[in-house]
Amino acid sequence: MRLADGSEHRADVVISAADGRATIFELLGGRYADDEIRRRYDGLPVAESIVQVSIGVKRDLSALPPMLDFPLDAPIDMGGALHRRLVLKHHCFDPAMADPGKSALTVWAEANFDHWKCLRKDEARYAAEKDRIGQEVVAALDRRFPGLAADVEVVDVATPTTYERYTGNWRGSIHGWALGMKKMQFMMRMGMSKTLPGLHNFYMIGQWVEPAGNVQLSAASGRDVIEMICRQHNEDFKGVSR
Ligand SMILES: Cc1cc2nc3c(=O)[nH]c(=O)nc-3n(C[C@H](O)[C@H](O)[C@H](O)COP(=O)(O)OP(=O)(O)OC[C@H]3O[C@@H](n4cnc5c(N)ncnc54)[C@H](O)[C@@H]3O)c2cc1C
Known part of the structure; x- marks a missing residue:
């Protein structure tokens, strides 16, 4: 080696x-x-790669089903792929994922690797697109769970090129x-x-x-x-x- x-x-x-x-x-x-x-x-x-929006909220969502798949009022463009539903997971089964009274949430959506690979060449546009998606997902969750946006403490958006960069996997395949x-x-x-x-x-x-x-x-x-x-x-x- x-x-x-x-x-x-x-x-x-x-x-x-x-x-x-x-x-x-x-x-x-x-x-x-x-x-x-x-x-x-x-x-x-x-396997296609994904966009993952990870959200930390100061709200206990452990009473929710661990995974929710729900329709959106308006579709969200996840960068080259339009999504009409969101799949939300909370990770409250693991107390190490968030402090008491808080929850870690993730939203996954299949994404277009070529679109993100191209966008990545322009750091400013890439960052702006990640911000837009984070905000649109939080807004959609706020419509489903009123007031949730005000409880959001942190948002992180991973794209197909994030998976490629960290793992070296072909086309960010998951x-x-x-x-x-x-x-x-x-x-x-x-x-x-x-x-x-x-x-x-x-x-x-x-x-x-x-x-x-x-x-x-x-x-x-x-x-x-x-x-x-x-x-x-x-x-x-x-x-x-x-
Ligand atoms: C967001 C996401 C969620 C997932 N959820 C689940 C789940 O709930 N359950 C499940 O079973 N699976 C899940 N998977 C799939 C699972 O994570 C993968 O199938 C599994 O991790 C693959 O393991 P691996 O060891 O083959 O490769 P990887 O986990 O990709 O590890 C490859 C390693 O090789 C290193 N590497 C690459 N190139 C080099 C090099 N040239 N030199 C040195 N090191 C190098 C990388 O840095 C990396 O650490 C998920 C994947 C993703 C991305």
């Missing part, structure tokens, strides 16, 4: 937990991608591949290879080698790879097999 500061580190085994495309085609320069891998990365759809039910069931049965042809002692884990990727499957793929390595070295695997 070569780090950003130029230092090099050698290891018996290397496991990449980063974005699949960046690992295969950027870090490894596409040298270990066969036709099947190229077809997958060229052809399979990826859970890897976006497969239809049939294809997903097929691929989950078949599994996706965690190794690359011609590259020994190298493994990939995470949402790009686990169709229907999520936290649990991504973590489990790490455990699976350790089991594979143990088997290869005739070592006992002390974890629980899937």
Whole structure:
């Protein structure tokens, strides 16, 4: 592995937990991608990214259902995507998320990655668009829960480029591949290879080698790879097999 500061580190085994495309085609320069891998990365759809508006309010909303999906009086433009409903979650189930009497709220909406990528080139317009969306979402919540806007203490807006910047995931995808039910069931049965042809002692884990990727499957793929390595070295695997 070569780090950003130029230092090099050698290891018996290397496991990449980063974005699949960046690992295969950027870090490894596409040298270990066969036709099947190229077809997958060229052809399979990826899960769309999102705009997430996170709001801290000085109001206890724990009596609400944990998730509410409600229609809007007027649609909100979330940057390249018009939304006529909002999906609101509160996180009151976790007392660590807000002080007593307060609540942490999130609103998710599918978003257009290309729109945000283009906007990001102009920092002032990008920031203004995030502000507008934050204000429109708070105003919509205020209509649904009168007086809520006055209780808002903090608003943060994350966009598809925020997810791309923090995680390096292709197009800011939030859970890897976006497969239809049939294809997903097929691929989950078949599994996706965690190794690359011609590259020994190298493994990939995470949402790009686990169709229907999520936290649990991504973590489990790490455990699976350790089991594979143990088997290869005739070592006992002390974890629980899937
Ligand atoms: C807003 C949001 C909400 C979600 N909610 C849920 C949920 O409720 N339940 C659920 O199960 N899943 C949820 N998911 C999906 C879940 O978070 C992902 O599927 C999961 O985190 C993927 O794990 P991963 O380890 O494959 O990749 P990631 O979590 O994306 O981790 C990749 C890591 O690699 C690092 N990295 C990338 N490139 C490099 C590099 N070149 N060098 C060094 N490090 C690098 C990144 O910084 C990052 O830390 C959500 C995702 C999002 C974005």
